[in-house]
Amino acid sequence: MKKIAMFALVSALLAGTAHAQDKVTITVAAFPSLDTSIKAVLPAWNKLHPNITIKLVAQEFADHHNAMTTALATGQGLPDVMAVEIGYVGKFAEGKGLEDLNKAPYSAEQYKKLFTPFTVAQATSADKRFIAMPTDIGPGTLLYRKDVLDKAGVDPAQLNKSWESYLAAGKVIKAKTGASLINTAQSIYGVVSRTNLKAGEGIYFDSKNNLLVGPDNARFLRAFTLAKQVRTEGLDAKIGEWSNEWYDAFKKGTVASQFSGAWLTGSLESYMAPDTKGLWRVENLPEGGYASWGGSFYAIPTAAKNKQWAWEFIKFMTMDKSQQLAAFTINGAFPALLTAQNDNIFSQGVPFLGNQKARVLWRDAARKTQPIDVNKYDSVADQIVNTELTNVLEQGKDIKQALTDARTQILRRAR
Amino acid sequence: MQERVPLPTSRPRRRWSYDRFQQRAAPYMFVSPFFILFLIFGLFPLGFSLFLAFHLWNPLDGLGNWQYVGWDNFKLALGAPDQFWVSLKITVWIGLLSGVPQHLIALPLAFVINQSLRRWQSGISTILFLPYITNAVAITIVFGMLYSENLGLLNYALSVVGLGPVRWLAQPDLVPVSVAVVVFWRYVGWNVILYLSGLQAISEDVYEAATVDGASKVQKFFYITLPLLKPMMFYAFTLTIVGNMQLFEEPFIMVGQAGGSGGAALTSAMHIFNVAFRDLDMGYGSAMAWLLFLAIFVLSMINNYLFSRGGGRQ
Numbered sequence: 001m002k003k004i005a006m007f008a009l010v011s012a013l014l015a016g017t018a019h020a021q022d023k024v025t026i027t028v029a030a031f032p033s034l035d036t037s038i039k040a041v042l043p044a045w046n047k048l049h050p051n052i053t054i055k056l057v058a059q060e061f062a063d064h065h066n067a068m069t070t071a072l073a074t075g076q077g078l079p080d081v082m083a084v085e086i087g088y089v090g091k092f093a094e095g096k097g098l099e100d101l102n103k104a105p106y107s108a109e110q111y112k113k114l115f116t117p118f119t120v121a122q123a124t125s126a127d128k129r130f131i132a133m134p135t136d137i138g139p140g141t142l143l144y145r146k147d148v149l150d151k152a153g154v155d156p157a158q159l160n161k162s163w164e165s166y167l168a169a170g171k172v173i174k175a176k177t178g179a180s181l182i183n184t185a186q187s188i189y190g191v192v193s194r195t196n197l198k199a200g201e202g203i204y205f206d207s208k209n210n211l212l213v214g215p216d217n218a219r220f221l222r223a224f225t226l227a228k229q230v231r232t233e234g235l236d237a238k239i240g241e242w243s244n245e246w247y248d249a250f251k252k253g254t255v256a257s258q259f260s261g262a263w264l265t266g267s268l269e270s271y272m273a274p275d276t277k278g279l280w281r282v283e284n285l286p287e288g289g290y291a292s293w294g295g296s297f298y299a300i301p302t303a304a305k306n307k308q309w310a311w312e313f314i315k316f317m318t319m320d321k322s323q324q325l326a327a328f329t330i331n332g333a334f335p336a337l338l339t340a341q342n343d344n345i346f347s348q349g350v351p352f353l354g355n356q357k358a359r360v361l362w363r364d365a366a367r368k369t370q371p372i373d374v375n376k377y378d379s380v381a382d383q384i385v386n387t388e389l390t391n392v393l394e395q396g397k398d399i400k401q402a403l404t405d406a407r408t409q410i411l412r413r414a415r
Numbered sequence: 416m417q418e419r420v421p422l423p424t425s426r427p428r429r430r431w432s433y434d435r436f437q438q439r440a441a442p443y444m445f446v447s448p449f450f451i452l453f454l455i456f457g458l459f460p461l462g463f464s465l466f467l468a469f470h471l472w473n474p475l476d477g478l479g480n481w482q483y484v485g486w487d488n489f490k491l492a493l494g495a496p497d498q499f500w501v502s503l504k505i506t507v508w509i510g511l512l513s514g515v516p517q518h519l520i521a522l523p524l525a526f527v528i529n530q531s532l533r534r535w536q537s538g539i540s541t542i543l544f545l546p547y548i549t550n551a552v553a554i555t556i557v558f559g560m561l562y563s564e565n566l567g568l569l570n571y572a573l574s575v576v577g578l579g580p581v582r583w584l585a586q587p588d589l590v591p592v593s594v595a596v597v598v599f600w601r602y603v604g605w606n607v608i609l610y611l612s613g614l615q616a617i618s619e620d621v622y623e624a625a626t627v628d629g630a631s632k633v634q635k636f637f638y639i640t641l642p643l644l645k646p647m648m649f650y651a652f653t654l655t656i657v658g659n660m661q662l663f664e665e666p667f668i669m670v671g672q673a674g675g676s677g678g679a680a681l682t683s684a685m686h687i688f689n690v691a692f693r694d695l696d697m698g699y700g701s702a703m704a705w706l707l708f709l710a711i712f713v714l715s716m717i718n719n720y721l722f723s724r725g726g727g728r729q
Contacts, residue, residue: 062672066692073474091695095475238564238585240676245565376473380694383673384498390677394587409496413694415471415487 025053026306026313029079031064034296037136037317037327044323045316052309061085071301072097078301080310084132086122086295090374092132093125099300099307100129106311108133114319115336121371123297126207131299133318136333138261138294139366140191141282145179146354148256152176159257160286163192163226170235170256179256180237183246185227187236189389191259192223194372195289202373204381204410211414213385214407215400220385224392224399231393247272259285261293262362266332269352278354282361290369295336334362341366377414384409467701474697481698488702499703501678502686503710505591509666509682510659512595517603517655522648524603525610526636540611543604551601555668558597559584562669584670590679594666598659606651613647614640649722653715660711663688683707 030038035058042054057079059067065088071078072095084092092098101108108130112120119134142160149156152173158165170181182188193203196219200207213220230236237255239245249255250273258264262282269277285291298314300307317323324340327333335341341363349355375381388406391397468488472481492499528539546554561568562583570580583593617640625635663684666674672689674681681689687707691700 069474069692069695072477074478092475095473096477096480097475238582240585244560244563248566377694380696383678383689386673387678390587390679394677405496409498412491412494412497413696413699415491 023051023053024306024309025055026081026309027055027057027079028081028083028313029057029059029064029068030083031059031061031085033331034083034085034136034333036331037333040326040330041317041323044326045313048316049309049312052312054313068092075303078303080300080304080306081313082299082301084297084299086138086292086297087379089123089132089295089297090378091376092299093123093129093374094376097302098131099302099304100131101133101300102128102130105308111319114338116338116341116366116369118292118366118369118371119295119297119336122295122374123299132297133299133314134295134297134336135318135324136296136327137336137366138263138292139334139362139369140259140261140285140289140291140293141358141362141365142257142259142285143264143280143282144257145253145255145276145279146281147279148173148177148179148253152179152256156281156283160283163188163222163286166286167226167229167233167235170230171233173256174235177256179254180249181235181256182230183237183239183241183249183255183258185231185236185238185393186386186389187241187259188230189223189227189386191285191289191291192226193219193385194291195285196287197370197372199370200373202375202378204378204385205373205375205414207373209375209414211381211407211410213381213403213410215403217403220403221399224389224403227389228392228399250276253279259293262334262358263294263332265350265352265358277352280353281356282353282358284361284365290365292366292369292372296333334366375414377410380413381406381410384413464701464704467698468705469702470698472697473695475695484698488699489706491699492703492706498678498681498686499683499706502674502681502683503707505674505678505680506660506662506682506684509591509595509598509662509680510656512592513598513602514655514659517599517606518648518651521603521606521651522610522644523636525607525614526640528607529611529614530632536611540608543607545604546601547605549601551664552668554597554601555665558593559669562593585676587675587677587679590670590675594669594680597665597669598662601665602655602658606655609647609651609654610644613644616647617643645722649718652718652722656714656718657711660707660714683710 028038035056038054038056042056045052045054058064064083065085067077068082068084068088072092075097078097082098099106111133112130115134116137119137120130123132123134124130144156144159146156149159149169152169153176154169154172158169160166167181173179173181197203201212204213205211215221237245237249239249239255250258250268253276265280265282268274268280298317300310300314304310317327319337321337321340321343324335324337325343325345328335328340329345346359346363347357348359350358385406388397388402392399392402467481469483469485470481471484471487491497528536532539560566564570564580564582564585567583569583573579573581581589583589621639621643622635625639630638661684662682666680666682667685667688669675670680672685672693674685683703684707687700687703690696690703
């Protein structure tokens with residue numbers, strides 16, 4: 001209580017000085033390509049607040065999060081506004097170094113309904129602190145090459161009716177065109193393991209910290225079995241993501257489909273395969289699965305110096321419709337703000353996708369995506385399960401044995 | 416009295432203190448930057464990591480929010496199915512794959528350069544030394560392109576001879592080999608330089624005497640060069656052991672943080688980094704770092720023992 005009173009006092013003083021037209025600089029730490037979104041809206045901010053300078057500190061993705069981890073551990077060198085990516089937001093939420101935005105003077109409870117529901121849950125800790133405001137999201141969809149499917153005579157609806165029909169389509173595509181169905185069998189595991197989760201379940205742990213991985217869990221069994229099937233039938237190209245082969249496959253159309261967030265379309269268009277414009281389409285994930293692929297948030301460290309302006313800036317980035325749309329059009333950052341998603345731009349076709357009205361599809365996918373519980377041992381579980389999956393795919397390890405071993409190993413580490 | 420007192424006390428004191436400063440304090444001041452830096456960046460982290468090895472600490476909880484767990488972190492790492500053992504095995508395997516050929520090739524190569532190619536020695540040394548000083552990121556990117564499955568030069572060369580594409584950086588049992596090749600290539604020149612400097616410390620007289628006695632080149636190598644080179648070999652072996660056991664950047668950049676397909680090139684140093692900075696389990700990471708130190712220490716001691724038993728090192 002004392003702290004809040006103190007803070008209110010400091011805020012009031014700060015506000016007072018601001019009115020006196022004093023110059024204030026706030027530091028915003030971000031990673032690529034979120035920094036592009038920030039740069040895109042800076043002119044508008046400067047016009048609105050000419051005395052509040054934004055100092056943008058952008059580091060590489062991993063460097064940024066490592067630097068923020070160190071800063072939070074020691075309380076030194078913290079920015080006023082901290083960008084956090086989805087892969088880290090769960091961990092940062094469980095720590096104690098970020099402001100709880102539910103509390104005054106932020107009182108963010110009132111704003112939560114403005115955002116895509118699942119993304120608010122992602123930034124909420126187990127003890128219900130709300131540590132970051134969502135800015136962009138990555139609705140998951142299935143991207144496919146229309147020309148390859150046409151050549152193989154495969155109906156696109158067959159790709160997402162069920163996993164069985166997806167694999168069957170893959171066999172036809174492989175036989176008629178020689179193209180692989182998917183880059184790697186691991187991707188199948190990735191989608192199956194993170195879709196159709198029951199309420200209160202995370203990918204690896206449930207909300208009560210019980211480990212879900214094991215030979216008796218239907219979701220993991222199915223994910224492993226389907227991945228194995230894809231590999232045995234020779235339907236995957238055995239190509240890792242973010243490799244030269246991956247980009248090459250996009251350019252040449254040697255891989256027919258790819259699961260990803262909406263942002264991949266932008267990456268394909270800008271640098272991965274700009275010449276394939278018009279050849280791609282998107283549709284929902286198989287079996288009515290909805291998942292999110294990425295997302296970014298803004299948080300305020302408890303030890304930040306200019307919390308008041310940090311909060312103003314965050315509100316400007318996340319709740320101002322025109323700024324959300326600017327980040328979307330310039331940087332392809334899919335808005336987390338619902339009103340931004342209702343803009344006219346969403347009913348327009350996407351030229352890269354042959355003018356398909358993909359944004360509506362992404363929007364629906366985002367709204368149907370259920371919140372997934374995060375756990376601080378997710379990264380431990382993720383690595384262990386993926387290693388076991390490789391053992392199954394590459395060395396013919398028995399699936400049930402692999403899941404049993406994974407379970408044993410995760411339980412040891414999740415203390 | 417009052418007039419005489421200030422003079423003798425004030426003047427000598429000033430001169431005395433300056434001298435004292437010059438003689439006693441100044442040297443310490445001049446060497447202090449090293450000690451201050453060593454204290455901050457050397458000794459403190461060392462002590463802190465030893466402290467953390469006995470605690471459970473998530474850095475995001477901030478300093479002070481640690482929980483004493485005794486030997487739990489060590490027990491966890493040494494437990495049978497733990498990734499620490501797997502990563503140690505991978506590290507040793509890559510270390511052997513890259514380290515043994517390094518010395519088997521560097522030693523004869525240095526001998527040949529020293530014997531027959533003296534005129535071009537400086538040029539050759541420079542070329543051999545280049546990989547050692549080249550940026551690891553640049554190296555791994557270039558090798559990444561060579562190893563590339565569909566677009567790489569290596570597989571192109573194989574396809575010319577009619578052999579199928581090899582998944583250099585994807586097939587779990589091939590990944591350590593691919594990484595070892597890069598490590599070998601990077602440090603072989605460094606070892607040649609070490610051996611060359613060792614060879615040049617051997618007096619020509621010994622070789623001349625041997626020539627007079629009718630010794631062949633091979634005999635000279637095995638009976639003169641090798642025994643006299645033992646101290647340098649000990650030094651080079653030790654450096655290889657220490658360096659290879661801490662292997663990090665080459666596999667990290669080549670196959671990624673997770674160690675590539677199924678973690679096939681996840682070395683101990685990478686695993687420790689992941690545990691500490693990705694999983695944010697600083698205590699467990701620190702405990703493993705100390706265990707890795709212990710492993711390096713034991714291997715160095717074995718190396719030491721083997722050399723001293725051979726009589727090459729006093």
